Amino acid sequence: MHETMIAESLLEAISAEAAKQNAKPVNARISCGTLNAINDEVLCFAFEAITKGTLCEGMKLEIEHKPMQGLCKNCNESFKIDLSCLRCTKCGSEDFKLLPDAPLLLEEIEFQTEQ
Amino acid sequence: MYKVNVGKKILSANEEYALKNSQLLTEQKKLCLNMISSPGSGKTTILTRTISDLKDKIKIGVIEGDIQTEIDAERIRATKAPAIQINTDGACHLSAAQVNSALENLPISDLDLIFIENVGNLVCPSAFELGESAKIAVLSVAEGDDKPAKYPSIFAKSKAMLINKIDLLKAGVQIDFDIERAKADARKLNKGIEIFPISAKTGEGLAGWYDWLKREVKKLRL
Numbered sequence: 001m002h003e004t005m006i007a008e009s010l011l012e013a014i015s016a017e018a019a020k021q022n023a024k025p026v027n028a029r030i031s032c033g034t035l036n037a038i039n040d041e042v043l044c045f046a047f048e049a050i051t052k053g054t055l056c057e058g059m060k061l062e063i064e065h066k067p068m069q070g071l072c073k074n075c076n077e078s079f080k081i082d083l084s085c086l087r088c089t090k091c092g093s094e095d096f097k098l099l100p101d102a103p104l105l106l107e108e109i110e111f112q113t114e115q
Numbered sequence: 116m117y118k119v120n121v122g123k124k125i126l127s128a129n130e131e132y133a134l135k136n137s138q139l140l141t142e143q144k145k146l147c148l149n150m151i152s153s154p155g156s157g158k159t160t161i162l163t164r165t166i167s168d169l170k171d172k173i174k175i176g177v178i179e180g181d182i183q184t185e186i187d188a189e190r191i192r193a194t195k196a197p198a199i200q201i202n203t204d205g206a207c208h209l210s211a212a213q214v215n216s217a218l219e220n221l222p223i224s225d226l227d228l229i230f231i232e233n234v235g236n237l238v239c240p241s242a243f244e245l246g247e248s249a250k251i252a253v254l255s256v257a258e259g260d261d262k263p264a265k266y267p268s269i270f271a272k273s274k275a276m277l278i279n280k281i282d283l284l285k286a287g288v289q290i291d292f293d294i295e296r297a298k299a300d301a302r303k304l305n306k307g308i309e310i311f312p313i314s315a316k317t318g319e320g321l322a323g324w325y326d327w328l329k330r331e332v333k334k335l336r337l
Contacts (some may be wrong), residue, residue, distance in 0.1 A: 001207040002239035009125050017121060026116065030125065035268040037238050083267055086303040098271065098304060104125045104242075110118045 007046035023111035027060045033102030034068040066102035132211035136246025144335045147229045152253035154235030157279040159187045160315040166194045176226045178217040180209040180234045208240040227332050241269040249274035256280050256292040263300035270301045275309040282314040
């Protein structure tokens with residue numbers, strides 16, 4: 001349910017950029033890490049609900065999930081963390097360091113060109 | 116159509132307040148622990164017992180987060196510790212701005228340690244930094260030993276984890292909770308996490324938790 005507050009912050013950020021561009025936003029791409037625990041369906045639903053009647057109404061959200069990375073202490077390779085199988089995908093060792101998770105970012109907004 | 120690269124943190128407004136809180140706490144050398152758990156894991160009971168048992172050693176204040184009511188702040192105030200209640204009116208987590216105004220209303224200079232009791236929820240509160248010194252995950256045995264595996268985010272981000280209500284495991288109640296499994300799952304993602312199996316009711320295991328709190332408070336005084 002934290003997606004609701006994220007949707008509100010997203011609306012604020014997109015509205016600010018739309019005011020600068022003086023254009024209607026159509027699509028937005030955001031990215032998040034594993035530990036942001038974002039459920040796409042819930043975020044899109046919340047975003048759709050709070051953008052009703054705003055300039056952002058009808059916008060499409062594209063959500064990119066950046067996988068968490070681990071650094072293996074045995075083979076020194078970095079690898080994608082699979083939460084259901086916590087071991088190095090290269091050598092199988094369980095001795096690894098968690099690398100910092102990706103932040104929640106508003107990456108890009110697509111605007112309609114004036115007609 | 117044209118695209119604009121933004122590259123902005125979506126929760127930057129929350130992070131600005133979190134930074135303010137963190138600066139205030141660091142300047143004043145106060146320990147601030149953000150307690151996160153499911154509803155009913157026993158956070159308030161852990162706090163009232165900790166405050167009473169440590170009253171001659173550590174001065175504690177509490178910021179209470181709940182959707183509604185002043186019930187928890189009143190339980191804390193009954194121990195004579197100062198408590199500020201925040202009602203989120205439906206929101207599932209505390210925000211850094213709410214904690215910022217609560218900190219203004221606590222007598223911080225008289226305190227060593229400030230506990231933030233977050234809204235009962237294992238997912239959402241872990242996504243919002245409050246400017247705390249550390250997060251503490253609380254789990255009770257009645258919830259099941261699979262929680263660290265199912266809700267990795269909070270266990271990965273916490274400095275310590277309390278496994279509460281261990282008295283139930285010995286009381287002849289049918290609970291399948293394997294403490295070693297919960298510990299192992301939490302450590303898979305967080306090797307350094309301190310784990311304290313406790314009973315806030317009987318007092319079992321609390322000595323280790325208290326020693327850890329005293330050490331953490333002392334580190335800041337140096």
